[in-house]
Amino acid sequence: MRILVGVKRVVDYAVKVRVRADKKSVVTENVQHSMNPFDEIALEEAVKLKEAKHAKEVVAISIGPAKSQEVLRTALAKGADKAIHIEIDAKSAEQVEPLHVARTIAKIAKDEKFDAVFVGKQAIDDDANQTGQLVAGFLDWPQAMFASKIEHENGYLKVTREIDGGLDTVKVKLPAVVSADLRLNEPRYATLPNIMKAKKKPLEKKTPKDLGIDFTPQTEILEVCFLYLYMHLLPSFFFLPSG
Amino acid sequence: MLASKTPFLRYLSITGARFNSTLVIAEHDDTKLSGVTLNAITAASKLGHDISVLVAGANSGKVAEEVSKVANVKRVLVAQDEKLKAQLPERVTATVMAAQNQFKFSHIVAGASSFGRGIIPRLAAKLDVAPLSDVTAIHSDDTFSRPTYAGNAVAKVKSKASVKLMTVRGTAFEQAATEGGSAATEKSPIGEINTEISEFLGSELAKSDRPDLQTAKIVVSGGRALKSAENFKLLYDLADKLGAGVGASRAAVDAGYVPNDMQVGQTGKIVAPELYIAIGISGAIQHIAGMKDSKVIVAINKDKDCPIFQIADYSVEADLFKAIPEFTAALK
Numbered sequence: 332m333r334i335l336v337g338v339k340r341v342v343d344y345a346v347k348v349r350v351r352a353d354k355k356s357v358v359t360e361n362v363q364h365s366m367n368p369f370d371e372i373a374l375e376e377a378v379k380l381k382e383a384k385h386a387k388e389v390v391a392i393s394i395g396p397a398k399s400q401e402v403l404r405t406a407l408a409k410g411a412d413k414a415i416h417i418e419i420d421a422k423s424a425e426q427v428e429p430l431h432v433a434r435t436i437a438k439i440a441k442d443e444k445f446d447a448v449f450v451g452k453q454a455i456d457d458d459a460n461q462t463g464q465l466v467a468g469f470l471d472w473p474q475a476m477f478a479s480k481i482e483h484e485n486g487y488l489k490v491t492r493e494i495d496g497g498l499d500t501v502k503v504k505l506p507a508v509v510s511a512d513l514r515l516n517e518p519r520y521a522t523l524p525n526i527m528k529a530k531k532k533p534l535e536k537k538t539p540k541d542l543g544i545d546f547t548p549q550t551e552i553l554e555v556c557f558l559y560l561y562m563h564l565l566p567s568f569f570f571l572p573s574g
Numbered sequence: 575m576l577a578s579k580t581p582f583l584r585y586l587s588i589t590g591a592r593f594n595s596t597l598v599i600a601e602h603d604d605t606k607l608s609g610v611t612l613n614a615i616t617a618a619s620k621l622g623h624d625i626s627v628l629v630a631g632a633n634s635g636k637v638a639e640e641v642s643k644v645a646n647v648k649r650v651l652v653a654q655d656e657k658l659k660a661q662l663p664e665r666v667t668a669t670v671m672a673a674q675n676q677f678k679f680s681h682i683v684a685g686a687s688s689f690g691r692g693i694i695p696r697l698a699a700k701l702d703v704a705p706l707s708d709v710t711a712i713h714s715d716d717t718f719s720r721p722t723y724a725g726n727a728v729a730k731v732k733s734k735a736s737v738k739l740m741t742v743r744g745t746a747f748e749q750a751a752t753e754g755g756s757a758a759t760e761k762s763p764i765g766e767i768n769t770e771i772s773e774f775l776g777s778e779l780a781k782s783d784r785p786d787l788q789t790a791k792i793v794v795s796g797g798r799a800l801k802s803a804e805n806f807k808l809l810y811d812l813a814d815k816l817g818a819g820v821g822a823s824r825a826a827v828d829a830g831y832v833p834n835d836m837q838v839g840q841t842g843k844i845v846a847p848e849l850y851i852a853i854g855i856s857g858a859i860q861h862i863a864g865m866k867d868s869k870v871i872v873a874i875n876k877d878k879d880c881p882i883f884q885i886a887d888y889s890v891e892a893d894l895f896k897a898i899p900e901f902t903a904a905l906k
Contacts, residue, residue: 463695474772514828
């Protein structure tokens with residue numbers, strides 16, 4: 332089994348986001364970024380399947396500006412064999428939707444004959460929870476979303492899923508798409524020797540144009556409004572007119 | 575002649591009522607309609623178009639009858655087939671596509687539950703459109719609000735998709751009345767279902783006599799500070815007194831004190847009860863994302879600097895192991 336793992340570079344989960352002056356998005360400049368926590372879990376599961384000899388190769392893919400290569404290097408340090416970077420400029424990157432990411436992942440999974448696509452269940456920035464399902468839809472592959480346990484048996488994956496009232500189990504035929512929930516595993520840390528080794532692993536660069544994929548946005552952001560959660564706590568003199 | 579026609583034509587072009595219609599995908603377990611579908615029907619009614627509801631299942635007759643009485647529903651489409659048992663997303667998507675090919679809906683809506691989240695994006699790929707997740711407000715039939723960054727930012731977006739697909743957050747819309755409607759019921763095609771690619775093996779649902787977390791009027795939640803699964807009994811006792819649902823923070827779930835379907839937060843359940851009592855929960859952004867829309871928030875915590883006190887309407891700085899039994903006793 333060859334597994335393609337989607338990884339996204341997002342604002343670190345511990346950062347309190349601020350809205351940009353143009354009110355169209357949040358401030359991302361000079362803010363700590365890291366790999367989306369759910370993608371770390373998806374990657375860890377793929378690497379574990381490889382270590383248990385269920386998978387032959389694990390390839391990480393990320394779509395975004397040049398800095399996305401940081402998360403791909405992290406993925407390589409954590410055990411991916413190869414990385415694919417679909418590069419787009421920073422401005423267009425802000426308008427990328429799960430639809431475009433899914434089109435890209437589906438194209439590569441099909442062209443390069445992957446047996447499974449693993450993704451996180453949602454990115455903690457757009458909170459969309461869509462990419463895995465969209466990939467499965469484009470490829471007409473079965474989907475097992477919100478996985479908390481994955482077992483590989485000849486040609487199938489048996490997946491326990493976290494659903495509203497508890498758990499359910501589905502059996503999906505490979506090739507299939509799986510999205511990882513938080514309790515699937517505990518991701519490992521990349522060790523320094525592995526970080527050094529990762530620098531020598533292959534990182535392939537492509538553009539949406541190379542793949543012939545349309546990145547035209549279908550959703551226009553009119554305004555982003557920040558919820559001042561803690562505002563009512565500010566001392567009231569803060570709001571009094573001076574003098 | 576022309577004069578008499580003009581207002582009618584203008585009416586059509588303003589509302590577009592003849593050309594737009596909304597499909598709501600019903601969530602159910604073959605015996606009962608899920609509450610979140612009623613919230614989705616209210617959201618759909620804000621789009622201003624005729625509403626059809628699709629009930630797909632192995633035994634959808636009873637649920638279809640229930641749906642036909644729901645206010646604002648114009649038509650119930652019933653797709654009944656053994657293959658639709660457990661409503662696997664691959665199979666339901668094929669059924670919705672068959673209905674879509676026949677009726678050409680302009681909007682397709684489902685509740686933002688694990689069921690709706692599994693189906694809407696898969697369907698979106700089939701229609702090659704960008705879906706919207708977890709919609710919390712409908713401004714017009716193409717403009718919506720949805721939360722991002724764990725609810726810290728709300729994005730107002732305009733969708734240019736040819737068919738608008740969305741999941742809606744249950745707590746953001748009232749439930750539609752379950753009486754007063756009189757929808758026509760008709761059979762719907764089930765589509766081409768491939769049964770070979772996926773199979774439902776079974777489920778393990780947490781059984782509880784307490785009210786469902788997402789619809790409970792009162793929710794009592796515990797965090798890491800409870801220290802053990804046994805200590806959660808303190809919360810259950812209190813919840814039973816109040817007739818409340820019981821929730822938990824991710825820390826309590828990760829520590830194994832409670833099952834994960836009790837988790838409240840960005841990646842767990844979103845609740846908005848009348849009263850939310852947070853016990854031994856520090857109030858990480860990710861937890862607050864799941865409960866900040868509660869009407870009244872009470873926090874009980876030992877640490878006076880914990881962030882939950884910043885959003886709580888009533889804060890109790892106390893040791894929970896002393897405060898909770900006292901609180902429970904006082905309710906007797």
